[in-house]
Amino acid sequence: MERLDLAALDSFAAVARHRNFRRAAVERGVSASTLSQAVRGLETRMGVRLLHRTTRSVAPTEAGAALLARLGPALIEIGEAMSEARSAQAEPSGALRINAPEPAVELVLAPMATGFLRAHPAVRLEIVSETGLIDIVAEGYDAGVRWGESLAQDMVAVSLGPPQRYVVAAAPELLARVGAPQHPRDLLERPCLRNRFPSGAMPSWELEKAGEAVRVSPGGPLVANSPTTLVRAALDGLGFISLFDGYLAPHLESGRLVEVLADWSEPFPGPFLYYPSRRTLPSPLRAFVDFVQAGRRR
Secondary structure, eight states: OOOOOHHHHHHHHHHHHHTOHHHHHHHHTSOHHHHHHHHHHHHHHHTSOOEEEOSSOEEEOHHHHHHHHHHHHHHHHHHHHHHHHHHHHSOOOEEEEEEEOHHHIIIIIHHHHHHHHHHOTTEEEEEEEOOSOOOTTTTTOSEEEEOGGGOOTTEEEEEOSSOBOEEEEEOHHHHHHHOOOSSGGGGGGSOBEEEOOTTSOOOOEEEEETTEEEEEOOOOSEEESOHHHHHHHHHTTSOBEEEEHHHHHHHHHHTSSEEESGGGOOOBOOOEEEEEOOSSOOHHHHHHHHHHHHHHHO
């Protein structure tokens, strides 16, 4: 196999793309004469002219154009491979910006943050809580977090944790007063605590059992956009609550809340970290993906 002179090939590709020695030299940070010598040496070794040169212009010959068409993608691959090799050895550093809805922040990302940052002290993690869907690339984020139904098809998705459930629960004193519902529609006759998104939308409560899905929009004394506020009201016996199991687990274990309609609360996949599909990830994002995947394996 013929010995490759990558530096000379890269010099030729830069001149052929710019069709100008001076502009290519500026891009490469060398002199125009250095590039000219490199290209001439390459032509001599190959035994073929690659560039037409005049005092006013530079253009690839037929052989040069064919070489450039094959060479361009190969040089990009080589550059990315070298970047990946360097990043694998170097300590990840710099900013990592993640956009996520509040439940994913509180229940999934926040518990991970300390362990990740202790493992990678040169990384600065910024987590922004936002319910609405956004274009993470346009808004300057490295990654986002959403549940499966909201993921764009052109994104890479990495599971952040095990399945989750929405749990319907109430304080024991409220159950003693109004009784436990036996079917999701029974909630329409009981006081419920509702969540409203910042957009103004108030999502229905969706429950499912054995393939039967029921959506209800019960009324009640309190509407809030804060899970903490809703949990406090549920503990005080103000109404039934429907929330991620992670918010309610400690209170269910202590007995301060009691789950109802448990057979209508089927698990669903947890949230996913997503980011644009590309071969070379910024080192902080690559480190976070590796941290997440290592945690899942454990």
